[in-house]
Amino acid sequence: MARKQHVRPAVARYRPARFNDLMSEFPAPQADPPERGHRWFAAFYALQSRMAERRIAPWRRELLAGLRGDVVEIGAGTGANFAHYPPEARVVALEPDPHMLQRARSALDALGVSNIELRQGPAEQLPFADASFDAAVSTLVLCTVRDLPRSLAEIRRVLRPGGELRYLEHIRGDGMLGRTQDLIKPVWKWCSAGCEPNRRTEQALRDAGFTIASIEHRKLEPFLPAIVGVAKLAP
Numbered sequence: 001m002a003r004k005q006h007v008r009p010a011v012a013r014y015r016p017a018r019f020n021d022l023m024s025e026f027p028a029p030q031a032d033p034p035e036r037g038h039r040w041f042a043a044f045y046a047l048q049s050r051m052a053e054r055r056i057a058p059w060r061r062e063l064l065a066g067l068r069g070d071v072v073e074i075g076a077g078t079g080a081n082f083a084h085y086p087p088e089a090r091v092v093a094l095e096p097d098p099h100m101l102q103r104a105r106s107a108l109d110a111l112g113v114s115n116i117e118l119r120q121g122p123a124e125q126l127p128f129a130d131a132s133f134d135a136a137v138s139t140l141v142l143c144t145v146r147d148l149p150r151s152l153a154e155i156r157r158v159l160r161p162g163g164e165l166r167y168l169e170h171i172r173g174d175g176m177l178g179r180t181q182d183l184i185k186p187v188w189k190w191c192s193a194g195c196e197p198n199r200r201t202e203q204a205l206r207d208a209g210f211t212i213a214s215i216e217h218r219k220l221e222p223f224l225p226a227i228v229g230v231a232k233l234a235p
């Protein structure tokens with residue numbers, strides 16, 4: 001009697017290593033330094049933010065509420081957080097991409113506040129002395145920095161003892177969602193100026209020496225889980 005053939009679903013048969021090899025043939029946006037920038041992604045991000053911010057702006061307001069003292073923001077993008085900083089916070093916002101930086105500068109000029117300073121620079125090399133800040137802010141950036149451990153080590157270096165990192169980041173999901181994110185990573189990354197959909201950011205924060213003081217699991221999009229909260233350094 002012929003043995004019944006077991007047909008595995010396409011996703012299970014898939015070999016991501018080969019797919020990743022194939023995708024590495026595409027021109028990788030991250031081959032360039034982040035300071036070179038992505039003009040089209042900056043324009044697209046600004047456009048899609050108009051819709052997305054209706055939902056995310058209250059998350060930003062909540063995340064940044066109560067900040068005071070010296071604050072560094074990494075990857076400020078188009079400046080979507082600027083309107084939500086309390087006046088008690090003295091903020092230095094960094095952004096490596098000149099096209100994003102230009103948009104952030106316009107946002108800052110339109111706000112007309114004096115407690116936010118904008119500079120160009122990547123998270124992997126923060127141009128500040130050790131222990132210069134009380135808090136750091138990262139929203140939708142740890143998915144894109146080239147070197148996540150190094151960026152977190154830099155944030156840790158510039159924070160004072162007891163300092164905190166306020167984060168809003170999309171992350172790798174569990175189960176089939178996570179496996180799908182692994183699979184589509186090369187295409188996603190290519191289309192999104194280096195963003196990876198599947199980073200294990202909570203674990204990376206712990207590995208970098210932060211304690212998770214608060215964490216909330218939310219959905220940035222139905223297929224894109226996110227974490228929002230505060231990670232702290234020991235006093």
Ligand SMILES: C[S@@+](CC[C@H](N)C(=O)[O-])C[C@H]1O[C@@H](n2cnc3c(N)ncnc32)[C@H](O)[C@@H]1O
Nearest residue numbers: 034075076077080097100122123139140145146
């Ligand atoms: C998805 S956007 C998020 C922008 C903004 N933080 C927000 O919440 O809307 C990701 C940002 O990270 C920036 N970025 C890319 N590589 C970076 C790096 N190595 N260090 C810091 N920021 C980086 C990008 O230029 C972009 O502005």
